[in-house]
Structures are given as structure tokens and as C-alpha cells.
Amino acid sequence: MVTDAHKDWSEYLPLALWAYRTTRHGTIGVTPFSLVYGVEAVLPAEIEVPTARILLDEARDREAGLQELEEKREVVGSKMEEYHRRLALAYDKHVRPRVFLEGDLVLKSVDAVMRKMSLPKWTPKWEGPYIVSEVHPNGHCILLDPDHGTTTGPINFKYVKKYYA
Known part of the structure; x- marks a missing residue:
């Protein structure tokens, strides 16, 4: 993708960001795009040939979509709290507590x-x-x-x- 001179990386940055934002993340279980906008991203191929998801999405009520977005954010928040808790437990396994007594x-x-x-x-x-x-x-x-x-x-x-x- 990037040439040998490594100077045209900025041309490929939007593509890399698109891929990152539309890929489901294991930690949170959803795409960052859907957390921000409340819907999954419409891929360029889906614009030319509408899929069932696109046709159903047009008929969906926007208020229901906002409620769903809030619920999705709450779920992701709880998943992130669980992830941080597990990360802290893994870290704490290797920490040696320091114990000092009076007179030491x-x-x-x-x-x-x-x-x-x-x-x-x-x-x-x-x-x-x-x-x-x-x-x-x-x-x-x-x-x-x-x-x-x-x-x-x-x-x-x-x-x-x-x-x-």
C-alpha cells in the first residue's frame, strides 16, 4: 500500500481509520462508529445495492434508535468496567505488598x-x-x-x- 519512500501514508489514513471505526472491538463488543452515531456504518457497496439492513433502517423510528443507543452505551460501559476490574486483578497478582512494622x-x-x-x-x-x-x-x-x-x-x-x- 505505502510506497518505498513512506511519504504517502496520509493518503491511506482515512481508509485505516474507516476500518478501525467499523470493526467490532472485542473489549466493548460493538463498533466505535455505532457508539457515536447510534447505527452501524453504511458501507459504500450497500449504497449501490441496498441490503435488508438498509431498507429496515429507513423505516425504524428515530426515538427508538436513540433509546437503543443509550442502552448500548450502558452495556458498553458495564463491559468496560468489567474489563478494567479484570485488568486490575491480573496486575494485583504480581504486586508484592510492602509490610513495615514499628521499630524496623x-x-x-x-x-x-x-x-x-x-x-x-x-x-x-x-x-x-x-x-x-x-x-x-x-x-x-x-x-x-x-x-x-x-x-x-x-x-x-x-x-x-x-x-x-
Whole structure:
């Protein structure tokens, strides 16, 4: 389709989009075209030789069509929620929960790492050790610096790792 120069891709983009929009998607079970316009797309061949679908569609009541479109969107919404739920379950199977107890020794990411700033190559990315003074069930903890006797603000578990002395 596209020539060797690969510069005429824009001529074929409308055809590719048409194919994408009129193909039934496995996740939602309908075509994106029908979700937007409420009816299936009329293929160019069906204009010349009317099919039974085209003849029946002309006689269909438009209000019934709008009601059907709303129902179809609700069904697709519930299918998408189910898909996202299954996707989350599959992801959660491979996630290791991080468990910290009060009194554990841990290392904390340096502030530059937490703020996604770049650091020089050989700069340490972890500081500590700290002692876990409070653990909260929503995924953060308060750390105690044993050298200075000060506590940190709440720190997410993703910025803390166990220290093995």
C-alpha cells in the first residue's frame, strides 16, 4: 500500500481509520462508529445495492434508535468496567505488598529522587538508616532519624526499603 519512500501514508489514513471505526472491538463488543452515531456504518457497496439492513433502517423510528443507543452505551460501559476490574486483578497478582512494622530499620529515598530530579551518576539514592516510628494502613509511615532524634513527614512505602544490618 505505502510506497518505498513512506511519504504517502496520509493518503491511506482515512481508509485505516474507516476500518478501525467499523470493526467490532472485542473489549466493548460493538463498533466505535455505532457508539457515536447510534447505527452501524453504511458501507459504500450497500449504497449501490441496498441490503435488508438498509431498507429496515429507513423505516425504524428515530426515538427508538436513540433509546437503543443509550442502552448500548450502558452495556458498553458495564463491559468496560468489567474489563478494567479484570485488568486490575491480573496486575494485583504480581504486586508484592510492602509490610513495615514499628521499630524496623529502613532506608529512605533522597528528596531529589522523590521529586523526580536528576542526580549525578555516583550520588547515593538512599539515605539512612531510619527507624519506623508509625505505620499507617493507607501505605505511608513516619520515620525517626536516630542520629538527630527528629521525625520525618509521612512517606509513601514506595520511597522506603528495608535496611539489613
